[in-house]
Amino acid sequence: MFKLKATILKDIRILLRDKIGLVIMFAMPILLAIVITSVQNSTFELVNENKIPLLVYNKDKGETGKELITALQKIGIFELHQLSGEYSEKDIAEKMHNKDALVAIVVPGDYSAEVLRKAKNVTREALKKLDIGTDSMLIKSSAETPLTLYYHPVLQQSFRNSIDGAIKSSLQLIQSKFIVKNLYQEVNEEAIPDSLETQILSNQTPINEIPVSKDGSRTIPTASQHNVPAWTIFAMFFIVISLGSSIVREKQSGSFTRLRTLPTSFAVALLSKQITYLLVTLMQAIVIFSIGIWLFPKMGLPALNLPADKAALLLVTLICGWCATSFAICIGVFAQTQEQANGIGAVSIVLLAAIGGLLVPSFAMPSSFRYIMQLSPLHWCLEAFYGLFLEGGKLRDILLNILPLLAITILLQLLAVYGLKRKNLI
Amino acid sequence: MSLAISIEDLSFGYKDQQRKNFSHLHLHIQKGERFGIFGPNGAGKTTLMNIMTGLLEYESGSVKLLGHEVKNNKKNITKLFGFVPQDFSFYHELSPAENMEFFGAWAGLNKKQIQRKITELLTVLGLEDVRNKPVQKFSGGMKRRINLAIAVMNEPQVLFMDEPTVGVDVQTRNAIIEYLKELNKKGTTLVYTSHQLSEAEQLCERIALIDEGKIVANDTLINLYKEHQQDGLEKLFLELTGKEFRD
Incomplete structure (x- = not known):
């Protein structure tokens, strides 16, 4: 010893x-x-607490473009910086750099018209068999201009996917809203009441997130625990x-x-x-x-x-x-x-x-x-x-x-x- | 007088070499003797020392230390001898006292014995003033003395030394040789290798000259000088081992 x-x-x-x-x-x-x-x-905080700076360049003069912006704001993960005036792709890149924004979205000028056109076409298709509504033909679109999403190359794929998903859900919401509005108008021959519109569009099933643990505790793992x-x-x-x-x-x-x-x-x-x-x-x-x-x-x-x-x-x-x-x-x-x-x-x-x-x-x-x-x-x-x-x-x-x-x-x-x-x- | 070391018919070769380092070697060293093993580079001096201390295992023949066959009694014989390796085989991060505390414990001494030996040896070897300073910054001569102090802590009956004075100044060499003579007077058998032929004349009673794994001379210096009609060990060395480079 x-x-x-x-x-x-x-x-x-x-x-x-x-x-x-x-x-x-x-x-x-x-x-x-x-x-x-x-x-x-x-x-974690960036996703959960802090907001991602997002530049928005809305070329659309209609109401739908504005509604899309409101929807993006409501998601809660973006801090919106709206651009007004005329901007080229180069200008947007420069603005992103100046504002420290990792993402920018350009809403095309025909966005409202396109959303409305799609809503009307869906309504017509849906009501055709019920024999309700007008007999008018489907409205054909000239080549649709897509929304453009600019992102900083530093943004990782998984992060980009999250942003992409959030924007898509806003787009879907706007599109659904117009379809519902149109359908209601065609069936009831009057505008949808605001209360019903809200009820239809915001009645999502809530998600309850629970971490699985062996001791039955509900402690959420943090960066420190990892x-x-x-x-x-x-x-x-x-x-x-x-x-x-x-x-x-x-x-x-x-x-x-x-x-x-x-x-x-x-x-x-x-x-x-x-x-x-x-x-x-x-x-x-x-x-x-x-x-x-x-x-x-x-x-x-x-x-x-x-x-x-x-x-x-x-x-x-x-x-x-x-x-x-x-x-x-x-x-x-x-x-x-x-x-x-x-x-x-x-x-x-x-x-x-x-x-x-x-x-x-x-x-x-x-x-x-x-x-x-x-x-x-x-x-x-x-x-x-x-x-x-x-x-x-x-x-x-x-x-x-x-x-x-x-x-x-x-x-x-x-x-x-x-x-x-x-x-x-x- | 009884034998401290008895080597009979020893054969040894490293596993990765074809050539045998020793073939049918015989050597006897008496108890209490001051014995020197000399030879050119690569002659087998360190190998022979490692065999005598049990660090290398031999294939055939017999090597006995104070009557114990080295091969079969490795743990028992370690209590009987001390070993001063050619390298500074201690911890440079530690002080001389700390090194001696550790090696003293491994040599089987108790706390009290260790402390007594530290004071005694560091005083004799002129290291008392630096006993608690890290060895790292010491001169080569100081390190050689620590190497020696560690080896003699357990008051060994036989002390093996592989080039114990290499790279030291005249004062340190003299101090080491004087200390070794004192140790020998108390009964310790000294077996040492060196390139310093002058040391052999100062210290050794008997020497063996090894060349290419063979003992080419084994006698007292006086007898060797007489036999080969030489008046110095260097001339005798060159006569017996030749002038060619060996490494």
Whole structure:
């Protein structure tokens, strides 16, 4: 026990003197968690609270164009900036830039006439069999001018789709309104009362959004719940920079060789490294979770809510930390130089994070990646953490994520021992 | 006088090399002796030292340290010897005292023994003033003394040293040699390799000259000078190993 204590003390002393390693292990992931959560939170707010600036250039002089603008306003996600006068495509692009607008819509001059024409045609088609209304022919349109939507190239496809959907729903609303008006006029030979028009058009079935959780709670997941566990895992695995190079240094300096000439098992050295760095990963989790709980609200970000099953959280954190430590030891054993350990270590963590679903959600990955992601220990760590943080699960709910993680950890341990034996270090 | 080291019919070759480093080698070192192993670069000095300390496993023959077959008693023999590697094999981020605390614990000493040894050795080797400073900024000579201090913490019966004075100034070399002589007076057998032939004359009672895995001379310096009619080790060395480059 004295030997183990002395070895842990040695490892802690070396670790505390590795200032760059400490910055990489603590400051970098804290910054990542804050920055990514802020960015993602502002995206949520952009959709839910903030309004998207939308330039509207209405060339239509009729009432329908104005009604479309009112409908767009009522959606609630746009902040409308209307343009008056004559504008070319180039002018609109310039205006978008000046107003910081990501989207612009141009309503064509014949929009009212076209909506009315379509409404009349639909009415005639609908009433033909009932033998109500006039016998007039369908009104044919000369080539219909479409609405034009300009968007900034920075706008991602998914975001563009949302805007597109919102505008289409406004267009549909206007078109439906005119069809209803026309139908009523033809059948009743009088204008539709305002109250009935409103009733027909706004009587939508409400949608009740409920997050599904294992504990039955109705907590809505926030950017903090998503990001803090993910970047904590990332931080844990980034100990590879400090631990990997520390092992390479010990190999290169001959310290490992010297240890072999002393009457103590090398297992003590390996155990010490694992205990020391397991404590580091635990500290990282405590620091990052604390920031999520106490600092995030002060920064205007949603606070992190810890899962109800604290024992499961501690167990998952320890197993993730053990896996991260085993990975770092493995890299340190097989790397020939510190540069190799740092390079391979950092790149492999980013790759494993990418395929593990830390950078892109796993549900958004191509199906071929679904199998590859299971090879990433970070994937299983993330699944276990999400099971607790997002789904409100308990230990039994995440056992299937912990078992593969343990299997990967044991495999990494065996690989490290094999590497040490092969290099004649134990 | 009983044997500290007995090597009989030793054969050894690295797995990735065709050539055998040693073939049917015999060497005896008496207890309490100051024994030097010399030879040109690549002669096999470090390999032989690594075999004697159990760091390399030999295929055939016998290597005994204080009567224990090295191959079969690796853990037991580690209590009997100290080893000064050629590299600075310690932690440069730590101070001399911190390094000695750690290696002392691994050598099997208790807390009290470790503290006593740290004070004693750092004083003798002139490192007491820097006992708590990180080794990183130390000179080569200071690092060599720390390398030695760590190896003798457990008061070994046999001390193996692989080039313990390489790259140090005259003062440090002198201090190290004087300390080693003191250690030897207390009964420690010294086995060491070096390129510094002058050191052999200062320190060694007996030497073995190795060349291409064979012992080409093994006797006291006086006897070797007489036998080969030379008056210095350098001339004797060149006579026995030739003038060609070896690396």
